[in-house]
Amino acid sequence: MKQKLMFLAIAAIGFASCNGGFKKGEGGLLYNIHTSKGGTHIKDGDFVSVNMIVKTDGDSVLSNTYDMGHPIIIMPMPKPQAKGDIYAGLELLGEGDSATFKVATDSLFKGGQQRPPGLKGKFLIFQVNVNKVLAKGALTEQVFHGRVTDYIKSLTDGMKALEPGKIKKYIADHNLKVTTTKSGLNYVITTPGTGATPAVGDTAVVNYTGRLPSGKIFETSVKEVAIKEKQPMEPGRQYAPIRIPVGEGKVIPGWDEGLQLMNKGSKITLVIPSDIAYKDQGVGPIGPFTPIVFEMEMIDIVHPNPNAPKPAMPQMMAPPTTK
Template sequence: MKKRLMFLALAAIGLASCNGGFKKGEGGLLYNIITEKSGPKIQAGDFVALNLTLKTDADSVVGSTYENGLPFMQQIQKPQAKGDVISGIMQLSEGDSAIIKVNIDSLSKGHPRPPGLKGKYQVYIIKVEKVISKGNLTDQVFQGREQAYVNNILDALKKSEPIKLNKYIADNKLNVTKTDSGLFYQITKQGSGIKPAAGDTVVVNYTLRLVTGKILETSIKSEAVKNKLPINPMNPYKPIRFAIGTKGMIKGWDEGLQLMNAGSEAKLLIPSSLAYGQQGAGQIQPYTSLIFDIVLVDVVHPNPNAPKPKAPSLLGQPQVQPVR
């Protein structure tokens, strides 16, 4: 499980240029412990659960573990380079909070910067939620404690998912219909075309967001620009095509699209049981409900002599490199 629960994607971020209050470490590392609890420092081999908030040079939030209620959880390895964020994390104890500033040039020395990585620092605003020390514990005992903690976190996420989804419906005053499977949908514009059936190819525009309101992806470039999403050069920003019942497409899409006529617009509220479940996928954490604004552009009956279109990825945004 821990291998699936990795750091959120990271981007170049920086706080104010003043470094007052920060201590210096190797490789240009700066760290400022805001809350300091008594306890042993994190060591290589320990399991940690951290909540993180990431910001841009302009102090705007890029991402946060608080959005889905799932902290970063992993067994800490030795730092890969002087001045990397692990070096800063190993200055902390359970209950500590800190700002860690990693010098980008020190980490990328001898290598070109990744495209779009600006500023002097990567900055991590961190709260250490839990530390399980490896110490002299056997692997079996240590892994048992680690898994028990992870299971408790996942159980809490599972229980909170319907609460969050119902709150989204109430807050946005949606007049939704619930199907037997648990899918919520609202037809916002009724089309006059045919409804798709299994095997039909659908042509669809979509925008994907979380119950927090954060937009993750869209097939419409104007929506990406409007919501200040990173423009993905690999994304053609045009309606996607796939056959209903194609292996690999989430169940909520197959069911929801068959409730729509061609030309219709709808909002699909898809619980994780009809999406990516307890595993999650890419930017989507375990037990995460998905909100789709859908336009069913067209429905095409199958040509028995034509190859079936493959299921497209609904997670086309490029992933930024994980923390080093």
């Protein structure tokens, strides 16, 4: 079946000693259960939908599904890979339960795995809320997958219904005086530029920052913005303007349209509905039916060189001869 939400892939990890408020389970598992509805606990093979905040013990947030606007899906729930790992922790919970797990950071990077630069602190803290559990049990694959499909459809239908409100709220909260095009693109030019706008076939050189409706950054080409807003720095990433062929479908439709509204030196804010972004699929932290926001600056417009040599045409095969 086609999954429309982000999947959770967490390596098997062991938990270390903790401080106040946490209980120690089998294999050194550290946990603090905040809410227990008393229902059936999660078992391997089940479908699980969770909201989760992951942060360091210095309160630096690494990921937050509430910011992303959609939960994490685990399917199928795997068996614990070792005593006291994260899956063993989740098996202490059922639908509607919430808990905090504390993970020794060093335990995540064994067997030659390198600790990412910039990841500080002794612990990673997982704050988990279990939204939904669909038990596999003795159900046939057809029945089980049917129930999963129905649940995911209900999630995405709910996200679709909420999208117009998210767009209006972002515009209102940030006091944007937008113009809306026929496609639904909302834009405001925050800094005028000079000269003509790019034509199809030109190359736009732009800096950009992408945000979720929560305002959380998911991508930027500007190092200073990444540092200021505590965006995790990608190892080896070169922060610099990117070059985009205009009007050639190399980017989402909302970008293609927005670039043609800019001239050199201009800055623009685009509030892009999912219909001209990532639609009902989403990608990475961007969920299905999720509007996205881009703040962009046109650094330069490069026109094609009319004197550049034309690419050689491929030679056609000679037609067969008759005898």
